[in-house]
Amino acid sequence: MEKRTLGADLQVSAIGLGCMGMSHGYGPASDKGEMIALIRKAHDLGVDFFDTAECYGPYINEELVGEALEPIRNEVKIATKFGIQLKDFKQTLDSSPATIRQSVEGSLRRLRTDHIDLYYQHRVDKNTPIEEVAETVALLVKEGKVLHWGMSEAGVANIRRAHAVLPLTAIQSEYSMFWREPEQELLGTLEELGIGLVPFSPLGKGFLTGAITKDVKFGANDFRSTVPRFSQENINANMIIVDLVKSIARRKHITPAQVALSWLIAQRPFIVPIPGSRSLKHLADNIAAADVTYTDEEMKQINKALDGIVLQGNRYSAEAQKNIDR
Secondary structure, eight states: OOEEEETTTEEEESSOEEOGGGTSSBSSOOOHHHHHHHHHHHHHTTOOEEEOOTTTTTTHHHHHHHHHHGGGGGGOEEEEEESEEEETTEEEEOOOHHHHHHHHHHHHHHTTSSOBSEEEESSOOTTSOHHHHHHHHHHHHHTTSBSOEEEESOOHHHHHHHHHHSOOOEEEEEOBTTBOGGGTTHHHHHHHHTOEEEEESTTTTTGGGTOOOTTOOOOTTBGGGGOGGGSHHHHHHHHHHHHHHHHHHHHHTSOHHHHHHHHHHHHOTTBOOOOBOSSHHHHHHHHHGGGOOOOHHHHHHHHHHHHTOOOOSOSSOHHHHTTOOO
């Protein structure tokens, strides 16, 4: 698979693998043995960039990724995150130096490694100055425990402040045909500063594949049950973008998932999406998107059509929205 460079020098496959959904967020955890086999198959197919976080589970997703990648650790890049603590089943943001220290040691142990290739602050902690966070991570870099660092769902002002202390390698943010807000300010800032973008939910949390209809019933442990954009009314209203994706797929003789991912890759050379998957079929489908190309005219027409679509519903619940830095 084509390689892309995040930041100054972190080379990774053009498409990574988001591992969260294997054990957290999208219903019951999948069989551990099957997911270990799937992660290793992803590597066989060219993926060398794997994403997790300490709060996924919590902890069990890092343990899964660590066990899966231990035999091939020197051939892959692992990204994980600190800064969200789950206490009494509620998210608490904590990026204090002491907590970061505690988090990195736990992540290293669970991931069965002596270093983390890319260590993100999962959410900006308003109680800890971002400069203090960057200085703490800088010490971890000096100690060899962290090789590169990034931020997730961070606003441009804090990105600039953090980057001035310790250059950032990547920003993780939601970005897809289903959520294009990063085009307003974030993409230009990252291009200016030489920072990569790692979009999560590049398939619109499954919506862009056409697999979700207004009759869908999300389980209580599927976080989409709390997302306004996935109410029955909004799903029905937003089907217009699914129709567009399907029409592109027919013209290109590819799948809707491949449309969504290849469109994203085409936006900038420093973008590396991390779609999740729990099946070999979907995994192979996603990876094949790396080979899809567009002419300038095709992309112009697609973006013009997207510009004419106004989607309904927020992408987070009101409670979760409070933790997004803007």
